[in-house]
Amino acid sequence: MDLPAEEEQPLYSQRPEWADVVPLEQYESVAPLAPIFYTDEYRDATNYFRGIVKSDEMSPRVLELTENIIRQNPGHYSAWQYRYKTLMALKSPLDDELQLMDELAIKHLKTYQVWHHRRLLVQQTRNPGPELEFIANSLQVDTKNYHTWSYRQWILAYFNDDALWSHELDFVEKMLESDVRNNSAWHHRFFVVFQSGVRNGDEDRDAVVRRELAFVKERIAIAPNNASAWNYLRGVLDHAKMPYCELQAFVLPYSLPQPPLDTPPEVVDLESPLPSKDAQLPCVAAVEFMADIHEAAGGGDLVKATELWKSLANEHDTIRKRYWEFRIAESLKTKSAGDG
Amino acid sequence: MLPTSLPPLSKGGHATHCKRCLSGLPSSQVDIDPAKLALSFYCLGSLDVSGELEKRTRDWEREQWKEWIWSQQTSGHYGTGFRASSYMTAKHSEHSVHDSPQIIMTYTALLSLAILRDNFSRLDRKGLLKFLRSCQNTDGSFSSEPLGGDSDLRTTFSAFAISTMLDDWSGMDVTSALQFICSCRTYEGGYGQSPFGEALGGTTYCALAALRLATKQLDPLDRQKTIRWLVQNQASNGGFRGRTNKDADACYCFWCGASLHVLDAGDLVDKAEMASFVAFCQFKFGGIAKIPGEHPDPYHTYLSLAAVALLPPDSSEGTPWALCPLDPLLNATYQTSSWARAHIPAPKVDDDDALGDAGI
Numbered sequence: 182m183d184l185p186a187e188e189e190q191p192l193y194s195q196r197p198e199w200a201d202v203v204p205l206e207q208y209e210s211v212a213p214l215a216p217i218f219y220t221d222e223y224r225d226a227t228n229y230f231r232g233i234v235k236s237d238e239m240s241p242r243v244l245e246l247t248e249n250i251i252r253q254n255p256g257h258y259s260a261w262q263y264r265y266k267t268l269m270a271l272k273s274p275l276d277d278e279l280q281l282m283d284e285l286a287i288k289h290l291k292t293y294q295v296w297h298h299r300r301l302l303v304q305q306t307r308n309p310g311p312e313l314e315f316i317a318n319s320l321q322v323d324t325k326n327y328h329t330w331s332y333r334q335w336i337l338a339y340f341n342d343d344a345l346w347s348h349e350l351d352f353v354e355k356m357l358e359s360d361v362r363n364n365s366a367w368h369h370r371f372f373v374v375f376q377s378g379v380r381n382g383d384e385d386r387d388a389v390v391r392r393e394l395a396f397v398k399e400r401i402a403i404a405p406n407n408a409s410a411w412n413y414l415r416g417v418l419d420h421a422k423m424p425y426c427e428l429q430a431f432v433l434p435y436s437l438p439q440p441p442l443d444t445p446p447e448v449v450d451l452e453s454p455l456p457s458k459d460a461q462l463p464c465v466a467a468v469e470f471m472a473d474i475h476e477a478a479g480g481g482d483l484v485k486a487t488e489l490w491k492s493l494a495n496e497h498d499t500i501r502k503r504y505w506e507f508r509i510a511e512s513l514k515t516k517s518a519g520d521g
Numbered sequence: 522m523l524p525t526s527l528p529p530l531s532k533g534g535h536a537t538h539c540k541r542c543l544s545g546l547p548s549s550q551v552d553i554d555p556a557k558l559a560l561s562f563y564c565l566g567s568l569d570v571s572g573e574l575e576k577r578t579r580d581w582e583r584e585q586w587k588e589w590i591w592s593q594q595t596s597g598h599y600g601t602g603f604r605a606s607s608y609m610t611a612k613h614s615e616h617s618v619h620d621s622p623q624i625i626m627t628y629t630a631l632l633s634l635a636i637l638r639d640n641f642s643r644l645d646r647k648g649l650l651k652f653l654r655s656c657q658n659t660d661g662s663f664s665s666e667p668l669g670g671d672s673d674l675r676t677t678f679s680a681f682a683i684s685t686m687l688d689d690w691s692g693m694d695v696t697s698a699l700q701f702i703c704s705c706r707t708y709e710g711g712y713g714q715s716p717f718g719e720a721l722g723g724t725t726y727c728a729l730a731a732l733r734l735a736t737k738q739l740d741p742l743d744r745q746k747t748i749r750w751l752v753q754n755q756a757s758n759g760g761f762r763g764r765t766n767k768d769a770d771a772c773y774c775f776w777c778g779a780s781l782h783v784l785d786a787g788d789l790v791d792k793a794e795m796a797s798f799v800a801f802c803q804f805k806f807g808g809i810a811k812i813p814g815e816h817p818d819p820y821h822t823y824l825s826l827a828a829v830a831l832l833p834p835d836s837s838e839g840t841p842w843a844l845c846p847l848d849p850l851l852n853a854t855y856q857t858s859s860w861a862r863a864h865i866p867a868p869k870v871d872d873d874d875a876l877g878d879a880g881i
Binding site: 327371376377501 | 542543544545546547548550551552553554555556557560561564585586588589590592605606607608609610611612619620668670671707708709713714715717718719720721748750752753755756757759764765766767786788789790791794
């Protein structure tokens with residue numbers, strides 16, 4: 182175990198200061214399914230916890246006891262719940278509690294209760310400022326942790342304070358700089374830009390869409406085979422109700438089997454950054470995108486779409502063969518319905 | 522013929538793994554306590570879907586399990602439901618608010634009892650409806666417990682499944698619950714755990730199955746987008762990932778595969794590749810792990826088996842890969858879900874009694 186060499190604590194049943202509490206054993210009326218073979222330390226602590234709950238005691242020693250249980254079992258729902266109630270009853274300094282949580286959250290990043298407890302605390306302190314830094318640090322440990330990102334989104338949306346929002350795009354950029362394939366960061370960007378209201382300086386929505394398109398295109402150029410970036414691109418276009426064909430000039434080179442021949446720097450089109458020479462092409466997402474453009478155009482272009490889908494099915498993306506064949510069949514159905 | 526490269530599905534080994542967990546867990550598994558009924562469901566479900574339940578368990582065992590599950594049914598001013606386990610139950614004491622039922626556990630308890638073919642004569646149906654109402658929030662979501670706790674698409678799905686099994690939707694405001702589901706949809710086409718969250722396989726299944734249980738359809742464009750995102754999650758090793766750009770994990774074979782099935786698009790899965798991934802996640806002494814080489818657990822064992830039951834590789838009949846057909850909406854074999862739908866609703870009363878009831 183990675184526990185620090187702490188002083189061995191005697192069991193609660195051996196501590197004189199707990200002698201006034203009647204410990205209560207866990208009760209099973211019949212042999213339970215999947216009985217857990219508890220350690221003596223856990224059995225002892227939870228016996229005293231059931232005793233405390235029964236007598237409704239809320240005192241500083243309850244905080245010690247519940248912390249002990251949570252350290253042994255961070256998923257112990259009732260210990261968290263009772264701890265919160267006790268903190269409120271004692272009017273305990275919540276900053277101390279948050280400090281303890283900083284440690285426990287990092288240790289138990291995947292436990293729901295750690296994050297739920299934190300939300301309850303911050304709703305009381307109404308001081309969300311330090312939280313963003315804490316979250317940024319947690320994300321260093323686990324860059325895609327679902328709870329941690331959800332907590333960030335909650336902090337921003339719940340307190341909805343201009344100062345909180347002001348550095349979010351910088352934050353996302355930093356996260357994407359270290360891993361351009363981090364879908365949680367892309368998702369967060371979409372949430373910040375499109376799903377959480379309009380902030381100062383972002384009133385010109387067309388300009389915002391242009392900015393986002395430029396941002397995502399630049400990152401596709403860096404790493405073309407990145408489903409997160411392509412999904413973001415589609416998300417922006419769908420959100421702005423822009424037809425995909427407006428991106429044709431940008432996408433086309435990524436859908437071809439060879440990188441384009443060297444282009445002299447003076448003719449580089451900033452609107453359409455090109456894939457690098459060592460890019461793995463064709464890029465599946467770009468071929469799919471081109472097929473979507475052809476399908477939307479309809480008519481004679483459907484043949485082009487079908488060709489692309491066939492190349493995906495048989496060559497570039499065979500695990501989704503059935504899907505690409507389904508797309509071909511669907512487009513034929515639409516076509517014949519249109520012809521009829 | 523199955524491809525010769527596909528190793529057999531070790532049904533017996535997986536049944537042994539689940540049976541062993543049902544008989545006891547080491548102290549390192551102490552965090553299972555607040556979700557014990559879910560673990561029981563994964564163990565019983567594995568035995569059920571692989572057709573091993575009758576073979577592997579004795580009548581008295583199944584009777585004892587039913588008794589224990591019923592002992593988790595608890596009541597309070599908030600209504601009646603099932604708590605996760607007895608971990609907060611003290612000898613001779615009354616139920617306290619810290620020993621209250623939980624909505625996901627209630628869903629898994631009902632299915633577990635259906636797997637064990639209980640007659641549900643002990644079910645407090647009115648109390649259960651009241652419990653659902655106590656858990657629903659003004660935004661349409663459901664808290665995991667009447668006192669509060671997380672509210673997300675998992676609890677929403679549980680509420681929809683419970684209402685379906687009861688054949689009674691008076692325990693919830695369906696309109697606001699549906700609105701909550703829609704608010705979790707993301708630009709990628711999947712559903713996050715709660716509003717603003719990143720699209721995730723498990724909660725996408727929860728959203729799609731709940732919509733279907735309430736007989737709602739996605740509009741055609743949304744359906745297309747969701748299908749696209751789901752098939753994109755099948756990785757080149759055949760397994761499914763839960764989020765874009767993450768690695769495959771056996772549980773998402775079910776969450777994403779079943780989601781596609783719910784959208785009538787299960788055929789778009791490369792089933793042979795999926796079976797191959799599951800095959801390599803098998804642990805040599807039984808049980809299925811999240812990825813090849815890791816230790817197994819009942820959660821990944823059940824969901825892998827359920828995925829294969831729903832989307833079996835071609836020509837699996839007569840081979841170990843043939844499992845019992847699965848109802849993708851309630852997440853149990855059809856035999857079990859039919860049993861649930863037949864025995865959980867309030868017994869039909871004749872017309873005179875119904876009039877008498879209405880007069881009260």
